[in-house]
Amino acid sequence: MPLLAHLRELRKRFLLALLGIAVAAVVGWIFYEPVFDAMQQPVLELNEHGQEAALTFATPAAAFDMKIRVSLWLGVFGACPWWLYQIWAFLNPGLTSAERRYAVAFVGVGIPLFLAGAGLAWLILPNAVRLLTEFTPEGALNYMPATEYMRFFMRVILAFGIAFLVPLVMVLLNFLGVVRAKTLLAGWRWAVLAIFTFAAFASPTPDPWTMILLALPICGLYFLAVGIAAQHDRRADARAARAARAAEA
Numbered sequence: 108m109p110l111l112a113h114l115r116e117l118r119k120r121f122l123l124a125l126l127g128i129a130v131a132a133v134v135g136w137i138f139y140e141p142v143f144d145a146m147q148q149p150v151l152e153l154n155e156h157g158q159e160a161a162l163t164f165a166t167p168a169a170a171f172d173m174k175i176r177v178s179l180w181l182g183v184f185g186a187c188p189w190w191l192y193q194i195w196a197f198l199n200p201g202l203t204s205a206e207r208r209y210a211v212a213f214v215g216v217g218i219p220l221f222l223a224g225a226g227l228a229w230l231i232l233p234n235a236v237r238l239l240t241e242f243t244p245e246g247a248l249n250y251m252p253a254t255e256y257m258r259f260f261m262r263v264i265l266a267f268g269i270a271f272l273v274p275l276v277m278v279l280l281n282f283l284g285v286v287r288a289k290t291l292l293a294g295w296r297w298a299v300l301a302i303f304t305f306a307a308f309a310s311p312t313p314d315p316w317t318m319i320l321l322a323l324p325i326c327g328l329y330f331l332a333v334g335i336a337a338q339h340d341r342r343a344d345a346r347a348a349r350a351a352r353a354a355e356a
Contacts, residue, residue: 120193127189128182135181139174142181146260149236153249158240160249162256173253180261184225184268191217213279217272220328224271227324228264231317270305270325274332281336288336295333302326 135142153160164170183190191214240249280286291298306322 116197120197124186124190124193127186127193128179130182131185131189132178132182134185135178136174138181139177143173143177146177146257147253149233150249150251150256152233153237153240156237158243158249160240160251162253163250164253169254173257176254176261177257180265183265184222187221188214188218191221213275217275220271220275221268224324225264225268227321228267231320232260232263235317266305267321270302271328273325274328277329277332278335281332281339286336288333288340291333291336295330298329299326302329 147162150160150162164173195214243249277286277291281288281291302325303318303322306318306325
């Protein structure tokens with residue numbers, strides 16, 4: 108395909124992905140109330156620990172704006188099989204039949220990985236909220252702007268969902284012959300540094316333990332991806348060697 112055709116195909120897949128997210132956001136709109144209740148639960152639990160806390164809406168339109176934001180955020184999660192498929196569909200025309208199987212596996216494995224990263228962040232956020240509010244001076248109240256709180260909540264969960272997909276992209280690039288495991292492993296120090304830097308910025312609490320808790324699973328997935336890539340390289344090299352001997356014979 109010429110460059111312009113690639114760009115048109117990329118635009119098409121991007122628009123289809125956005126359309127899928129928009130449709131899923133309509134479903135998210137329906138389930139907004141229970142999801143919002145679950146997300147504000149860490150704040151409500153602060154009252155049980157002796158702190159007066161609540162979410163506040165500063166303007167008349169803030170509640171409506173919040174419902175749109177949360178619905179779109181739910182749409183990203185609800186449509187993750189669809190937009191992952193669009194990535195596969197964009198790559199599909201240039202792949203061999205064997206490579207297409209790898210791309211299908213990318214979609215199949217990517218969904219649980221994305222949700223696992225989001226789930227890990229969801230598990231630690233209640234403790235993070237409680238820990239951060241412990242710095243509130245005595246006599247002060249924790250009345251939090253709902254927009255800021257929800258933006259913080261959604262950003263952390265979405266960031267870790269995407270972070271858990273990075274090792275899968277590494278494996279896919281290796282299987283497509285773009286990069287070898289040796290190259291991936293050569294930069295492991297920089298990769299670990301980047302992972303811990305990401306965890307430091309995305310961590311919802313300032314303590315090092317939360318950062319380590321979030322960084323270690325991503326590091327584990329990184330080295331697992333390198334191991335899978337190394338096994339694939341060995342099999343590919345063995346096949347190439349057999350083909351070369353057969354050609355010489």
